[in-house]
Amino acid sequence: MKKSAQAVIIGGGIIGCAAAYYLAKEIDDVILIEKKCIAGESSGANYGMVWQQTRQDGYDLAAARRSLEIYPQLCREVFDLDIEYEEKGGMTLFFTDLQAEAAKGYVEYKNSLGVPVRLLSGKETRSLEPALSSRVTGSLFCAEEAQLNPFYTTLAFARAAQKEGATIYQGVEVLSINLDRGAVCSISTSEGKIFTNHVINAAGSWAGTVGAMVGLKVPVFPHRLQSLVTEQIPKLLTRTIQGSRIARTSEEAAKTFQYAYDTTGGNRPCINQQPPAECIIESSLFYAKPTVNGNIVLGTACDFAGYNRETSYEALAVIAHMAKMIIPRLKDVNIIRSWANFDPWTADGIPIVGETGVKGFFIAAGHGTGMSHAPATGEALAGLITGSAAAIPLGEANINRFTGYREEC
């Protein structure tokens, strides 16, 4: 193992690999350390949606839109692997007339932010996706959204980083980070020590553990999401679809299109804020992703269960029920596998990206939608570290937005 590096990235998910690629383009001696294998956690277990209609105004939306801009170029010029990037548009379904009414205001708002989302009737929706049930009363459709294979995309970034000179160690765990007069000077791993003045915490749902190595609280929590996958079947869906919670009153309908788990009530989040108690049945949206191989991935059931990656019969049954109601033809299809993985969660739904009170210690973690953010995050972070101009400003994503952060450092 190498003894020193200009920068060490902790975590080989999509965020760490994208950061490694953009950094290695600018500086020599970039090392990425991954405890399991590339895309061994969330980045290999998600639905691969690159969406903007669900993103919050500000940093969240800017990062998604910038990524939608960069991906096609990466596919053409950088990646040596087909990441199955398809610009098929994204669709959010709803099920009552009240929701169709609420959707109008939402579309206007999104359009004012530059998101080209459109309202489709039930009939228009089914003309695009004929397998959808007549319960669907309409949808929000955004043509400028894409889907990709999350595993191949992470791997493609890792390979691009290696081509730019980065070194990747898999099966190696970072155990501690050593400071000298308050600044990062080295890290200790399960395979030895590496001297470096820059460490990037891209440990996804484990960002808190890595933050604690320099005495920082990094308020990222593992949000468990359960999924099912069907056997390979002839084409049933064209694009990834998202369901919404059914709404029967106008109050409920108005909340249909609120996606962020904003537990802060519009205030600054607190560094000590814990995830809310959550019931799988109440909280989860429906997703169906047709893969290039003909399997359909179905989700989701969400809760906070620490790092428990077991699936539950109850959760899988509820997903299956939603699937049958929304796509009736799925009822005779076989389910071949299920899994649970962790979506990194923060109290305000925005990732934590940028420098910290510890010199040389950077964070890029807490991404609820890392596939939609990774290229922009990697690019911006590399800019921050090397001092070049930023394509998107990172200020809003800094950890210092959390009240109580300063006292902690």
Added chain:
Amino acid sequence: MLMNNKPVTICRCEEVGNKTIEQAIDDGARTVDAVKRATRAGMGLCQGRTCQSLVAALISCKTGQPLANLVPSTSRPPFRPVRLESLAEVGAKLLLEKEADKI
């Protein structure tokens, strides 16, 4: 099995050959799970029951890791393919019990 250099299919469900798997190992995959993610070997209808020991043998062969260390990739329920509808019926009942209004 690989003596004569002829390509062989390792994962029959997903039609993945030894060349693809060896490439993945050359690219850094060191566990059955890593090979599965990189090549789809083990993601088929039988969920790796047929191919995973072969994948483990290939990894062991190419990297010198003892076979015993190559714990098979986590097997996830359902342990046999199950029709979506039979799961869905359970889900519908659960929702009724909890009076949850969900599509």
